Amino acid sequence: MNPFFNGLMISSGLIIAIGAQNAFVLKKGLLKQHIGAIVLTCWLCDVFLISCGVFGVSALLSDSPKISALLALAGGIFLLVYGLMNLKRAWQGGGHMSIQAGQSQPSSIIKSIAATLAITLLNPHVYIDTVVLIGGYANHLNQHDKFLFLIGALLASGVWFFSLGYGARLLLPLFQRERVWQILDTAIAVMMFYLAFGLFKQVLTLFG
Template sequence: MINTTDYISGMLLGLSLIIAIGSQNAFVLKQGLKREHIFFICLFCALSDAILISAGVAGFGAVTARYPHLVDMARIAGALFLLVYGLQSLYASWRTSHALTVEGQVVTSLKKSLLLCFGFTWLNPHVYLDTLVLMGMVSTGASSKVVFASGAVTASFVFFFALGYGARLLRPLFAAPKAWNILDALVGILMLYLSWHLYHSS
């Protein structure tokens, strides 16, 4: 019989770790607003979380604890990635005129979108600390690590698909090009802040 307590605990912890606004979530929201490759972006994010959560629960957190320089390398690479993307977003907010009402408009290819999503996901050192270390540590108190991990993975799938497909509810607001420019500016500022925060974090 499935231990529902472990499942719910894993789900709640998973939601608490990914629900905060971050670079990855901002990117998923943006793709949802543009209706560009939403399914594949959400699937990539959820599967990436599933892999990391499974590794953390399986005990990979011990590896990062023993070799902390791996997290430092990811931190520097992530800071540089966020810096570049943040500057691009600020430039787009100033120079680009978006028209969300144009039918058939595709701004970014699937390949480029997935590469960007890869950067936001796998070059973010916090994701390793959250999934490999924290998730792995908390799972030690569960009677069934498999059930605990399943709950956390479920939370990731539900959250990312809800965020990606739920973004369409905001499309009327972003029908005006100016609103999209403001979003680009806010995303750019967020990316630059996260880049600064990663670079100066210990």
């Protein structure tokens, strides 16, 4: 598949999840508190981290096929397990996002940005997703394809955060419905399985 769409899929699959960052953005969107600065901060963090992964981690690994293969194998296993977890969650149901927006005091734009940076950058999982996993997936691509992959990944990130923030009042009723999360979890599982398959093929090629 086109590297642009691979980047779009892997970024979408990893970003769209019930987590502290998404809940924070959704809440600020509901309260209409500095949402432009907040979603821009989230996206710029992804721009920096994903770029470091695609053009940093992958460049460091380009001369080490064994390490590249091991990282691809680890990434494939991670995506496979991640997909299975989403599939299990879709089967069992129970997913929802509940935000209590009525009792929050407004904060300054500086405090809002600081809180966004803390929620984003103090979460170790963000580095696994953006730098290690996305960067490792892009390792086997040439420079042109890496650029397309990066554009796809950053587009998914930007569309998600800006839609979540500015569409919060429209999106919250959807996120409160269990069926919507079951559909999302199933779609994410399919994307993760496809991407894991691609990484396992890469491992076979490197060891072949």
